[in-house]
């Protein structure tokens with residue numbers, strides 16, 4: 001199991017590395033071409049951004065003039081005029097911002113159209129309509145992320161330009177205080193950009209893989225428990241949790257540098273301005289200019305830098321991943337097929353001297369006040385036996401299989417499977433329970449069939465199992481073992497065939513079929529049951545819903561509430577009135593005559 005995951009992990013990395021080079025090289029070139037083709041939109045965007053920058057300029061310059069020429073000189077009217085000018089600038093800037101959004105839309109929507117066209121063309125060409133909805137969703141993510149990136153990077157450039165121009169206009173020494181830490185912070189951020197993007201990408205992929213895994217595992221919990229695959233599933237999912245944790249830790253380490261760059265570039269200038277205040281004031285910088293400089297840093301530069309760092313750090317890498325996927329270089333996290341239930345030790349029950357299972361004085365009730373469903377039951381089944389469990393509805397047949405499988409614990413008595421006490425760690429691998437509702441997941445047929453096996457299943461073995469159980473015609477219809485299957489497009493009987501073949505391929509010597517063939521036609525059911533009965537060393541327990549099932553089995557257990565009868569078909573026909581009744585009700589009326 002572990003070895004297989006590692007192999008896939010390496011393969012996954014190789015594929016990604018191989019895809020990286022062309023995709024990484026091609027994306028900037030294509031991006032540049034895309035932008036060059038939209039020069040007019042870019043010009044419009046620049047023009048509105050300049051108008052927006054006027055606001056940034058006035059945010060520090062206006063209050064500075066209001067203080068220096070107005071309020072500090074006792075001329076409140078002048079101060080108010082400057083504040084009004086600043087307010088007007090904010091209004092104009094807001095108008096500019098609104099126009100900027102329109103220009104960004106004109107830049108981003110063609111990207112969306114272009115991507116949709118490519119995705120649909122590819123989908124039509126490859127006939128992979130199933131992946132189209134996922135891809136178009138990724139197109140929307142790409143569109144939104146690209147729009148966000150354009151906004152934050154543009155905003156930073158113009159805000160920084162407006163604020164630096166304002167600082168220079170107010171007093172050049174202010175630029176000397178604010179400029180160097182800003183440059184150092186930016187340089188640090190630029191240096192971390194690439195490694196951070198890689199780690200963000202790794203985290204995204206790990207996160208999606210885990211989400212995909214949980215999306216598959218959670219709906220199948222009942223069957224996972226039924227098939228005793230908890231440990232195997234926990235190991236597979238646990239590995240994905242671990243890899244996401246590792247990715248998150250790596251991201252957090254680099255995230256510290258990101259925080260440092262924000263602190264140096266955006267917050268240190270505030271401290272420096274305050275610390276250098278007396279010196280600045282004694283060297284000709286006015287109080288208004290100092291307040292204006294603080295306004296530039298706190299109101300413009302710091303928020304713009306924070307947005308840039310967050311936006312480029314997160315959205316940039318997300319855009320890279322999505323574009324790469326849309327370019328067909330990365331297909332995203334595939335459902336890991338090896339999260340399936342686990343292997344049984346092939347030798348655990350094969351040839352062992354122990355009975356296939358034994359029940360000693362077993363009593364079980366669903367609640368302390370409920371009447372027992374199974375009472376004082378003793379039953380021992382030798383390895384290789386074929387048992388049919390029959391009885392009226394509600395007699396406790398499913399309860400019995402659940403007890404043997406270890407899904408329920410008896411109130412009294414003991415159960416052993418292959419000599420191991422139930423419940424116990426060895427039991428999960430020694431039996432496979434196939435419930436009526438077959439669990440089939442989106443993936444290839446092979447992935448579905450190999451679900452209970454620890455490693456890859458050879459093609460010949462798959463074919464042989466499919467032939468034996470009666471899956472071969474369906475496998476052919478579906479397009480072979482490598483074909484992807486859509487569980488919703490399968491009939492209940494087809495899903496049962498897949499689940500049966502999967503159980504057949506498992507190493508568990510004891511197979512418990514709880515109405516697992518109820519949607520199959522009698523011929524297919526017979527073939528499947530005979531295949532299980534013929535497994536070398538395999539023991540078969542069938543909760544039967546047809547007389548034919550009971551007749552095929554060497555032994556029959558008749559359950560009727562608290563009383564049971566056990567024997568061969570012939571013996572029970574003689575000794576059990578209930579069995580005779582059941583057989584009578586199973587045989588269609590004309591045939592009885």
Ligand SMILES: Nc1ncnc2c1ncn2[C@@H]1O[C@H](COP(=O)(O)OP(=O)(O)OP(=O)(O)O)[C@@H](O)[C@H]1O
Pocket residue numbers: 366373391392393394395396397398399400
């Ligand atoms: N989870 C549960 N909680 C309480 N009672 C239950 C539960 N599951 C089953 N029972 C009760 O236990 C009894 C035996 O149920 P069980 O499903 O084992 O019968 P069955 O013989 O398999 O029936 P059927 O042939 O209809 O599937 C029934 O009376 C049922 O109502």
